[in-house]
Amino acid sequence: MSAIDLHARASKDYAAKLAETTTLLLQAAAQYAADANDGTPQITQASSLGAEDVVISHIINSHQLDIGIFVLETGRLHKETLALLEQFKASSRAPVTVYTPVNEAVVQFVAREGKDAMYKSIELRKTCCGIRKMEPLARALDGKKAWISGLRREQSDARADVPLVDTSEPRAKLNPLANWTWGDVWHYIKENQVAYNPLHDAFYPSIGCEPCTRAISLGEDFRSGRWWWEDEAAKECGLHVKADTSPLSNASSLSERTAA
Numbered sequence: 001m002s003a004i005d006l007h008a009r010a011s012k013d014y015a016a017k018l019a020e021t022t023t024l025l026l027q028a029a030a031q032y033a034a035d036a037n038d039g040t041p042q043i044t045q046a047s048s049l050g051a052e053d054v055v056i057s058h059i060i061n062s063h064q065l066d067i068g069i070f071v072l073e074t075g076r077l078h079k080e081t082l083a084l085l086e087q088f089k090a091s092s093r094a095p096v097t098v099y100t101p102v103n104e105a106v107v108q109f110v111a112r113e114g115k116d117a118m119y120k121s122i123e124l125r126k127t128c129c130g131i132r133k134m135e136p137l138a139r140a141l142d143g144k145k146a147w148i149s150g151l152r153r154e155q156s157d158a159r160a161d162v163p164l165v166d167t168s169e170p171r172a173k174l175n176p177l178a179n180w181t182w183g184d185v186w187h188y189i190k191e192n193q194v195a196y197n198p199l200h201d202a203f204y205p206s207i208g209c210e211p212c213t214r215a216i217s218l219g220e221d222f223r224s225g226r227w228w229w230e231d232e233a234a235k236e237c238g239l240h241v242k243a244d245t246s247p248l249s250n251a252s253s254l255s256e257r258t259a260a
């Protein structure tokens with residue numbers, strides 16, 4: 001049974017939510033239009049190529065919005081994710097930029113701590129996320145006035161208060177699917193025949209790096225397949241942690257503190 005068969009159930013107010021999301025993205029594209037000097041949009045979508053992100057990218061492309069999209073290729077992604085990335089790059093109207101970690105930093109870290117150091121301690125896991133995700137994220141967001149994420153309130157207790165637009169940091173963060181249910185996400189994917197990661201069909205609702213993601217069982221929490229060996233409170237990679245609470249906020253290698 002596919003993820004579409006399992007999950008595609010539109011909520012009663014799905015049409016209103018879709019209209020709200022589309023309007024938000026249209027307004028954002030106008031508000032953060034391309035810089036007159038270099039022609040680069042001042043807003044970008046952070047995509048993990050997960051179900052929420054492919055929905056947002058599909059809306060951006062369908063409405064031909066002037067919004068770029070970026071993907072963090074950590075070097076530890078599943079082969080399924082890498083295949084979807086190639087397919088997405090070839091089909092997206094919006095420009096897709098892939099950011100990779102600084103090779104020397106990865107080589108030194110792996111030589112010092114081992115390839116799977118993330119299992120040894122939370123500190124080492126967060127160092128790995130810092131090198132492979134946070135530093136490339138800082139480069140991806142450099143010069144941008146706003147960014148877009150696929151966060152939804154339903155995803156976890158930590159995300160229960162996610163606003164549609166977060167202006168608590170200097171760089172605005174838009175969460176256009178904040179109000180969507182998992183059923184809404186899959187209804188959109190079904191209705192619009194959006195290409196998605198086949199790992200979703202294998203009970204991976206939340207997909208990150210291969211060593212840090214596993215399938216979940218019936219009844220388990222949505223994000224229980226991420227960093228499953230750690231306490232719930234530690235389960236963010238830093239991308240969506242506010243500047244003053246980020247476990248990486250003292251890491252000297254990071255030039256940005258924008259990951260909300």
Ligand code: SF4
Nearest residue numbers: 118128129132209212
């Ligand atoms: S999710 Fe895992 S493999 Fe990916 S950057 Fe973080 S610790 Fe490293």
